[in-house]
Amino acid sequence: MNTSLVNDTSRSSVVDGHGGRPLSVSGALVRRTLLRVRRMPAAFVPSIVMPVFQLIAFSGAFGAAVRLAGVKNAMDWYVPLNAVQGASFGAMGVSFGLINDMQTGFFDRLLMAPTKRWALIVGPMAGSIARAALPVALVIVIGFLGGMNVPGGPLAIFYVAVAATGIALVASAFALGLTYRMRNMGAATLTQFAIFFTIFLSTSQVPLSNMAGWLHAVARVNPMTNVLRLARQGLLGDITWNDTWGGLLAIAVMLFVSCWFALSGLKSLEK
Amino acid sequence: MTSAPIIAHGLVRHFGSGDNTVRAVDGVDLQVNQGEIFGFLGPNGAGKSTTVRVLTTLLKPSAGSATVAGFDVATQADQVRRSIGVALQDAAIDPLMTGRELLDLQSVLYGIPKTRARERGEELLERVGLTAAADRRVGTYSGGMRRRLDLALSLVHEPSVLFLDEPTTGLDPMSRLTLWEEVRRLNREGTTVLLTTQYLEEADQLADRIAIIDHGKIVREGVPRDLKSAVGAPTLLIDVDSTHAESARSVLARFGDLRPTSEGTLGVGLAQGAEAVASVIRSLDEAGVHVRHLELNEPSLDDVFAEATGYRLEGAETKSDAPAAGARRGPR
Amino acid sequence: MTAATVATNHVAPPRSFTTAVHHTLRLTQRSVLGRLRQPAALAPSFIFPLFFAALGSASFQRMSKLPDFPASSFLNYTAAGAIVQGVLFAATSSAGDLATDIEQGFFERLLVSPVTRTAIVIGRLGSAMVVAISQVFVFLGIFLAFGARIETGVVGFIGLTVSGALLALAMSGLMSGIAIRSGSPEVVQGSFPMVFALLFLSSSFFPRQYMTGWYKTVASWNPMSHVVEGMQGFMNQPLDVDQFLRAWLIPLGIATISIMFGLRALSNRLAAQ
Numbered sequence: 001m002n003t004s005l006v007n008d009t010s011r012s013s014v015v016d017g018h019g020g021r022p023l024s025v026s027g028a029l030v031r032r033t034l035l036r037v038r039r040m041p042a043a044f045v046p047s048i049v050m051p052v053f054q055l056i057a058f059s060g061a062f063g064a065a066v067r068l069a070g071v072k073n074a075m076d077w078y079v080p081l082n083a084v085q086g087a088s089f090g091a092m093g094v095s096f097g098l099i100n101d102m103q104t105g106f107f108d109r110l111l112m113a114p115t116k117r118w119a120l121i122v123g124p125m126a127g128s129i130a131r132a133a134l135p136v137a138l139v140i141v142i143g144f145l146g147g148m149n150v151p152g153g154p155l156a157i158f159y160v161a162v163a164a165t166g167i168a169l170v171a172s173a174f175a176l177g178l179t180y181r182m183r184n185m186g187a188a189t190l191t192q193f194a195i196f197f198t199i200f201l202s203t204s205q206v207p208l209s210n211m212a213g214w215l216h217a218v219a220r221v222n223p224m225t226n227v228l229r230l231a232r233q234g235l236l237g238d239i240t241w242n243d244t245w246g247g248l249l250a251i252a253v254m255l256f257v258s259c260w261f262a263l264s265g266l267k268s269l270e271k
Numbered sequence: 272m273t274s275a276p277i278i279a280h281g282l283v284r285h286f287g288s289g290d291n292t293v294r295a296v297d298g299v300d301l302q303v304n305q306g307e308i309f310g311f312l313g314p315n316g317a318g319k320s321t322t323v324r325v326l327t328t329l330l331k332p333s334a335g336s337a338t339v340a341g342f343d344v345a346t347q348a349d350q351v352r353r354s355i356g357v358a359l360q361d362a363a364i365d366p367l368m369t370g371r372e373l374l375d376l377q378s379v380l381y382g383i384p385k386t387r388a389r390e391r392g393e394e395l396l397e398r399v400g401l402t403a404a405a406d407r408r409v410g411t412y413s414g415g416m417r418r419r420l421d422l423a424l425s426l427v428h429e430p431s432v433l434f435l436d437e438p439t440t441g442l443d444p445m446s447r448l449t450l451w452e453e454v455r456r457l458n459r460e461g462t463t464v465l466l467t468t469q470y471l472e473e474a475d476q477l478a479d480r481i482a483i484i485d486h487g488k489i490v491r492e493g494v495p496r497d498l499k500s501a502v503g504a505p506t507l508l509i510d511v512d513s514t515h516a517e518s519a520r521s522v523l524a525r526f527g528d529l530r531p532t533s534e535g536t537l538g539v540g541l542a543q544g545a546e547a548v549a550s551v552i553r554s555l556d557e558a559g560v561h562v563r564h565l566e567l568n569e570p571s572l573d574d575v576f577a578e579a580t581g582y583r584l585e586g587a588e589t590k591s592d593a594p595a596a597g598a599r600r601g602p603r
Numbered sequence: 604m605t606a607a608t609v610a611t612n613h614v615a616p617p618r619s620f621t622t623a624v625h626h627t628l629r630l631t632q633r634s635v636l637g638r639l640r641q642p643a644a645l646a647p648s649f650i651f652p653l654f655f656a657a658l659g660s661a662s663f664q665r666m667s668k669l670p671d672f673p674a675s676s677f678l679n680y681t682a683a684g685a686i687v688q689g690v691l692f693a694a695t696s697s698a699g700d701l702a703t704d705i706e707q708g709f710f711e712r713l714l715v716s717p718v719t720r721t722a723i724v725i726g727r728l729g730s731a732m733v734v735a736i737s738q739v740f741v742f743l744g745i746f747l748a749f750g751a752r753i754e755t756g757v758v759g760f761i762g763l764t765v766s767g768a769l770l771a772l773a774m775s776g777l778m779s780g781i782a783i784r785s786g787s788p789e790v791v792q793g794s795f796p797m798v799f800a801l802l803f804l805s806s807s808f809f810p811r812q813y814m815t816g817w818y819k820t821v822a823s824w825n826p827m828s829h830v831v832e833g834m835q836g837f838m839n840q841p842l843d844v845d846q847f848l849r850a851w852l853i854p855l856g857i858a859t860i861s862i863m864f865g866l867r868a869l870s871n872r873l874a875a876q
Contacts (some may be wrong), residue, residue, distance in 0.1 A: 019353055020380045028379040032368070039367045039408075049796065057803035060818030064809070065663050105363030108329055109424070113380035114352035200654075205662040215661030270348075271331050 019114030022122070029110075029123025034130055036097065047093060048135045051086030055079065055139055059146065062205060069210045071236065072149055079143035080160050080231035081204050084224075086135035087164035088195045090128035091171035095188040098124065098179045111269070121176055121262045128172035129165055136164045149235060156234020159244070163231035166251035167224075171195050173258035180265030198224050223250035274341045276432045276463040277303035277326060281335035284321050295321040297487030298335070303465055303480075308458050310478030310495075311467040312576070314584055318487035319467035320360060323436050326465070327357045340432050353381070356425035357434045363421070366410030370401050370420050373409065374427060381428040388427075395423040399453065415446025422453060433457065435466040439473060451477055471572045471584060481572070483579050490579040495572060502570040502578050504540035506530055507551060510564040511537065519560045526551050531577045540574075541567075623719040630718070630726025635733050637700055644699075648692035649738065652685035653745065659808060666813075673810055674839040675752070682746045683834035684807035686763065687827065689738040690771045691798045694731045698778030698791050701727050705786040720873065724783070724865045728775045735771030739764045751838070755846075759837035762850060766834050769854035774798075776861030783868040801827045806835075826853050 037044045055078055063074035071077045101107040110120055140157060150156045174194065179187040201215070202224035211219060219225050230247020233239050279301040285294045296318045303309040311319045324330045326339055328348040337344045340354035364373060371392060378388030396402045399419040409417065418438060425433060435454065439447040454477060458464050468474050474481050475495055483491040491498055504527055511519045519537055523529060527542040541547045545567060555562055568574070576584045638645050660678040667677045674680035704710045713723055743753070743763065753759040782791050802808070804818070805827040814822055822828050833849025840846070 019349060020382045024379050024382070028376050032365070032376060035372070036365075036367050046796075053796070053799065053803075056818075057799075060814060060816075060822075061803060061809045062663070063815065063818075064813030065666055068666065101365075104365070105359055105361055106365050107363075108357075108359055109363050109377075110380065111329055112327060112352055112355075112357055114349050114382070115380060197654075200658055205658065210662065210665055212661045212664045215658065270329065 020119065022116040022119035025113065025115045025119040026123040026126060029120070030127045030130055033093075033097070033124065033127030037131060043093070043096075044131070047086070047089040047131065048138060050089065051082045051135045051139050052142060054085065055082040055142055058082070058205075065206055065210075069207050073147050075143045075146040075148035076235040077232065079139055079148055080163065080228060080235065081199070083136045083139045083160050083164045084167045084227065084231060085195075085199055086139055087128075087132035087168035088171040088199065089135065090131040090168050091175040091191055091195060092188055093131055094124045094128050094172040095175040095179045095191050096185075098176060099183070099185055099188065102179075102183055117266055118263060121173065121259065121266060124176060125169050125172045128168045132164060132168040136161065151237055152234020152239040155239050159234055159239070159247075160231045163227050163247060163251070166255065167227060170251065170254040170258045173255065173262040177258065177261035177263075177265040180262070180269055198222065203228050223254055226250040274338060275302050275304050276341075277301065277309070277337070277339050277465060279322075279326070279335065279337040282322065282325060282332055282337055283334035284318075284325050284330060285333045294487050296325065296332075299484070299487070299489055301337075301482065301489065301492075303463060305463055306458070306461060307479040308454065308464040308466065308477050310474035310481040311465060311484060312469070312471070312474045312481050312572070312584070313467075313484040314469055317484045319469075319484055320436055321487075322484070323357075323359075323434050323465070323467055327355060327434055328352055353428070354430060355432045355434060356428070356430035357436075358418070358421045358425045358438055359436045360440065364409045364417055364424075367408060369406050369408055370396065370412075370423075371405040373420065373424060374405075377424045377427045383428060391427060395426055399423045400449075413446075415442055415449065418442060418446065418450060419453070422450070426457070431461075431463065433462050433464045435464060437467055437469065439468070439470065447473075469584065471576070475572050483576055485580045491575060495575075498575045499570040499572065502540070502574045504528075504542055505545055505570060506538050506568045506574055507541050507548060508532060508536050508538045508566040508568065509555075509562050510535060511555075511560055511562055515560040518558050519555060519562075522554045522558050522560065523551065525554065530574070531582050533583060623722055626719045626722035627725045627729060630713075630722050631729030631733065634697070634700070634727050634730030638693075638697060638730060638734060641700075644696055645693065645734070648689050648696060648734075649741065651692065652689040652738075652742065655688065655808070656681045656685040656742075656746070663809070671812065673812075673835065676750070678746060678749060678751045679838055680810070680835065681808070682742065682751055682838050683763070683831050684802075685746075686739055686742050686767050686834065687770060687807050687831050688802055689742060690735045690767050691774050691802060693734045693738065694771050694774035695778050695791065695795060695798055697727065697731050697734065697775060698782040699788045701779055702782035702786060702788040702791045705782065706788060710786075714873070720869060721866060724776075724779055724862070724869050727779050728772055728862065728865075731771040731775035732768040735767045736764055739767040753837065754839055755837050755842045758842060759846075762837045762846060763834055766830070766837075766850040766854060769851060769858055770830060773854045773858035773861050776858055776865045780861065780865040780868040783865065783872055786872075801825065805831060807831045826857065829853055 055075075058081070059074035059078045062078075066074050066077040098107065101110070113120075140160065152159075171191070175187070175191040178191055178194075181187070182190070201218045202222040203211075203219055204224075208216060208219060208225070226246035227250050228247075229243050230250075233243040279299050282296055282299040282301070283294065284296040285292050287293055299318070299322055301322075311322065313319050321330065325332050326337055326344060328344055328351050331345055339351045342350040342354065344351055368376070374392040374395065375388065378385075378392065383391065393402070396405050399422060401416060401420055401423065404412065404416060409420065412420065422435075422438070425435075438454070439450055442450065451473070454464060454466070466473075466477065478495065480492070480494055481498070482489045493501075507523075507526075509519065509523075513535075516537065520529065523537055523539040526547050527540040530538040530540050532538040539551075541551070548567060552562065552565070573583055656678065659681045660676070663677045666672060667674060667680065672680070701710075704713075710723070714720075743751075743760065747753075753763070755762065778791060778794065781794055782788075785791070804821045805825040806814075806822055807827065811819060811822050811828055811832070829849045830853050833846045833851075833853070836843060836846035837850065
C-alpha cells in the first residue's frame with residue numbers, strides 16, 4: 001500500500017493551542033440554555049408554577065402545624081423550603097436537555113470538542129442556576145406579599161439564595177451523572193425521586209423537635225436539614241455562625257460528591 | 272510528526288459482555304492516505320459508524336490501535352479532536368438554534384477567537400449556500416440544508432481530516448449531488464476525507480479508494496476500478512418461472528460461477544465474457560427454460576460486494592446483528 | 604377518508620345489553636392488565652400517598668394531641684386523604700393510557716371493530732374502579748398494621764371502599780373525557796396540576812378547622828374537602844348518615860357529570876371522523 005507522509009496538523013490554523021477555553025465553553029452552554037428557555041417557554045412554566053403553588057399550598061394547609069412549633073408566619077418556614085425545591089427543579093431541565101441532546105446526537109458534537117471535560121459539566125450546572133433564578137425570586141416575592149418576617153435583614157435573603165444556588169448546583173450535577181449513566185428518560189424520573197425524597201425526609205415540614213421516631217432519625221443526618229437551617233435562620237431569628245457553617249459544609253460536600261459523580265459518568269461515556 | 276492521516280491496526284470494539292458480547296468492529300486494519308477520499312462501504316450494522324466513532328474519539332477501542340492526524344485516538348484524544356472535522360449521521364443539530372448561533376457555538380468549542388470566528392462563519396455560510404437562512408431556526412431547514420450546515424460546522428476549525436458518516440442518507444438526489452460536489456471541492460483543497468456510506472453509487476462516484484466492511488471486518492479494500500476488474504466476468508441476470516429455476520441454474524452453472532442475486536433472479540459470472548450470451552440463451556432454450564427477462568451487467572461495486580460477502584448490498588435488508596454506533600446512546 | 608372512518612360509518616355495532624356488558628368487561632380486563640403490566644406507571648399512585656401519610660404522621664403527630672383534632676392519631680386522620688390521593692393519581696395516569704391508545708392507533712382499531720362504543724369509555728372507568736378498590740385494600744391494610752383503627756368497623760371499611768371506587772369513577776370519567784377530546788398524553792399529564800390543586804386546597808392533608816383566611820374559604824368550597832371528610836368520618840367517628848352523604852353522594856354526582864362529559868367527548872370524536 002502506498003503511504004503518503006504528511007505534516008498532518010498544519011492546516012488546523014484557526015484553532016489556538018488550547019482548543020476551546022473551558023470557561024468560554026461553559027459560558028456558551030449557559031447562553032444556549034437560556035436561549036432554549038426563551039424559545040421553548042412552555043417547558044419552563046412548570047418549574048415556575050410548582051414552587052409557587054407548593055408555597056401557597058404548604059403554608060395554607062400546614063400553617064397551623066408550624067405556628068404550633070413557634071414559627072410566627074408559615075411563610076417564614078416554607079419560603080426557604082420552596083426556594084430550595086424550586087432551584088432543584090432546574091436539575092430536571094438539565095436531565096431532559098441532556099437526554100434530548102444525546103438522542104439527537106448534539107451531545108456527540110460537544111464530546112468531540114477539544115476542551116476540558118469539566119467545561120461540559122460546569123456549563124449545564126451554571127445553566128441550572130440561571131433557570132432557578134426566576135422561580136426562587138418569585139417564591140421570595142410571594143413570601144414578602146404573604147407577610148414573611150426577615151429578622152436577619154438582607155443577609156437572610158442572601159442565605160436563602162446561597163442555599164438555593166447550592167442545591168441547584170448539587171441537583172444538576174447529580175442529574176448529569178445519572179443521565180450520563182442511564183442515557184434515557186428514566187434518569188430524569190430518578191433524579192426527581194431522589195431530590196423529592198432528600199428534601200422531604202429533612203425538616204421540610206416541621207422542626208426536628210416536633211418530629212417523631214424514624215423521621216427524626218433520618219432528618220437529623222440528612223444534609224438537607226443543615227441546608228434548610230442555613231436558609232431559614234434569618235427568617236426565624238438572628239443569623240449565627242452556628243446555623244451557618246453546617247449548611248455551607250453540607251453544600252460543599254454534596255457538591256464535591258455530585259461533581260465527581262458527574263465527571264466520572266461523563267468519562268464513562270467514552271469507554 | 273509525519274504519518275498517514277488515518278491508520279488503524281487490528282481495531283476492535285465490542286459492546287456488552289459474556290454471551291451477549293457483540294464485536295461491532297472486529298480487527299479492522301486501515302490506512303487512509305493524505306489527500307484522498309476514502310469510502311467505507313457496508314450495510315447498516317456492518318461496523319462503519321462504530322469504526323468512525325472510535326476514530327473520532329467518541330468511543331475507546333477495546334483492542335488494537337489507531338492514529339488520526341498522527342495522534343493516538345485513545346491517549347491523545349484532545350489533539351485528535353483539534354485536527355478533525357466530523358459530520359455524524361442525522362446531522363446532530365439543535366433545532367431551536369439558528370445556523371449562525373450554531374456556528375458561533377462551534378467556534379467557541381474549538382477556541383477560535385471572536386473576530387476570526389465571525390469571518391469564518393460568514394465564509395462557511397456562503398460556501399454551503401446558507402447565508403440567507405443563517406438567522407432562521409434550524410428546525411425550519413430542509414434535510415439538505417441541515418446536512419450542509421452540519422458540514423459547515425465540521426469545517427469551522429479548518430480540519431486536516433474530515434469524517435462524514437453517511438452524509439447523504441435520506442437526502443433527495445439533488446441535495447445529494449450538491450453535497451458530493453462540496454466534498455470533492457474540499458478534497459481538491461487538500462482535505463483528507465473518510466466517508467461511510469451504504470450507497471454503492473456514492474462510493475463509486477466519490478471515493479479514490481474504498482473498503483468494504485461486513486460483520487465488523489474489512490473484506491475488500493482498494494481502488495474501485497481495480498476491485499471491479501478483479502471480479503472479472505460480467506454478470507448475466509435472468510428471470511425465469513420458478514418451475515424452471517432448477518434446470519436454469521444447472522444450465523447457467525456450465526458458463527461460469529453462479530452469483531448471489533435478489534429473490535426470483537438467477538445470476539452467473541460469464542467466464543467467457545459477453546460473447547457467451549448467445550450460447551447461454553441457446554442452451555436455456557434447448558433445456559426448455561422460458562426466459563422472461565435478461566440483463567447483462569458489467570462488474571459493479573455491488574458485484575464486488577456480493578463476491579466478498581455472499582449477498583448483495585442493493586436491496587439488502589437492514590441487518591441488526593451488530594449494534595449501530597449510536598445504539599448505546601439512544602435512537603438515531 | 605380513512606379506512607377506519609368508512610368502517611365506523613358502515614359497521615353497525617350490536618346493541619344488545621348483554622353484548623355491551625360483555626364488551627365492557629373485556630375492555631375493563633384489558634385495561635386492568637395494561638395497568639398491571641406497567642408497574643412503573645402505577646407505582647407512584649401507591650408510593651406517594653403512603654410516603655405522604657408516613658411523613659405527615661411523623662411530622663404532625665403532635666397536632667393530634669390538640670383537644671379539637673378530629674382523629675385519635677394523625678395516621679388515622681391522614682388515611683382517608685391517602686386513599687383520595689392514590690385514587691386521583693391512578694385515575695389520571697389511567698387516562699394517560701387512553702390518550703396513548705388514541706395516539707398510537709389502538710383506539711381506531713377498536714372503532715373499526717363492532718365493539719359497543721360506550722364500552723370503550725366505561726371499560727376504562729371500570730378498570731379505574733378496580734385499581735381504586737385494590738388501593739383502598741392495600742392502604743387500609745398497611746395503615747391498620749401500623750396501628751390505625753376504623754371506628755365504624757366493617758361498615759366503615761365498605762363505606763371507604765365504595766367511596767374510593769366512586770371517586771375513581773368520577774375522576775376517571777373527567778380525565779378520560781380530556782384524553783378523548785385531546786388524544787394527547789401530554790395534555791392529560793398537563794392536567795396533573797389540577798389534581799394537585801384539588802388535593803392541596805382541601806382537607807386531604809390537614810384539618811380544615813386549622814386553616815385560616817382565603818385558603819380556608821377555598822378549601823370549604825372544594826368538594827374534595829367534603830368527600831375526604833366523609834371518609835374521615837368512617838375512620839374516626841361513630842357511624843352517621845352524613846358520612847354516606849358526603850363520601851358517596853358527592854363522588855356519585857361528580858361521576859354522573861364526568862361520565863356524561865366522557866361519553867360526549869367520545870361521540871364528538873366519532874362524529875368528527
